[in-house]
Amino acid sequence: MSDRNLNGLSDEELILEFQNNNTERAFEILVQRYKNPLTNFVFRYLGDYESCVDVVQETMIKVYRYKDTYQSIAKFSTWIYTIAGNLAKTELQRRKRRTILSINAFGKDNDENYEIPDENYRPDTITDSGIKDEIIQKAFMKVSESYRKAVILRDIQELSYEEIADIMGITVGTVKSRINRGRAQLQKLLKNIYNE
């Protein structure tokens, strides 16, 4: 199949082409289509660009290796977001464990009180959109994990409630509830920005 024809195919058709004929070009097109949305999603979830790129690459590798496990009854986007979400969650848990260990080790060696740096933002330092983005990201990281995921998928990735429900494995009602709670938490954290 020619390159032009492949570009005209939907995600589901591309993965089927990759499954049936092992057409690597189909996989490459899927990578091109999803690398940026997934990077954005994973970055907002993890808050770290390097880890985010690693997670997205792992996601693509999983798609490549386990292409046969995809079933055409599901949307490809749902499948790939689910993989990325799970890998991001694993990364977050690994990071939490690492943080706990490093804090313990620090306390043991020095046997002194130590201060965790205060990362709270100061409204007077908000000058441009870059910093504002950073503040929002920091606030995002303080929102509960499940609420954060739902808010990112809805308000940043602009997915439908049904797709989010499929990705998170919960009902649409729960999705809506989590989104609202996440928004409420975020609004509370960012109230200084809106007061300005």
Added chain:
Amino acid sequence: MENFDENSQQYNDIIKTLKQLQKLKAPANFEADLMRRINSGKYEKEKKFWEKFLLPSRLIPSAALGLAAVIVFFVLNINSAPVENPLLTPPRVREDVVATKNIPVTPKETQESLKKENSNNGKEKQPAPFFKEGTKSYAEIHGTTGDSEVSNLGITFTGEDTDNTLTGNTSMVSFGYPINKSGLNFRNSTLTREERAQIQMMKKRLIEMMKQLNK
């Protein structure tokens, strides 16, 4: 249930802010790196169950745990009370049966004379109960039968005759089966001289009484 449309209005600002956030992009060399990783097989191959199981990091702790369990089992087993083997335990002693020792057996001559005497009297034969071995025979006591089968049977004294049906005295006669002494399950107790003398007296009285009754 929450009204999500109202909430959407309420969170308009935050939704707007989130939508305006800068969209991040993957690095320029993303695809090249990815294809390099795929082609070089850098990604970890999924290990099979047995490969995972036989990893030293898993095998050593599990082996140590198993060893500890075996040690604990043996320690507990040593400390536990030994279980009584029902086949090796001696039978329980029966409190209600007491055998007297050194009860003199009536000589055969006496037995024979008694038999003759009884046969001469021409009295009816009475059913011979079974006596325990090593005590006075029923024939001697009863004085009514000349049957030789009962000559080796004995008599046992147990407790008191509460209703005085036999003698009006304090002793009671109980009859047993012809079982060897060694096979019996009774308590052997050594009697004092006084006790023996008392038993002998009681025996004599009983014999006399039986004779009187037979007359």
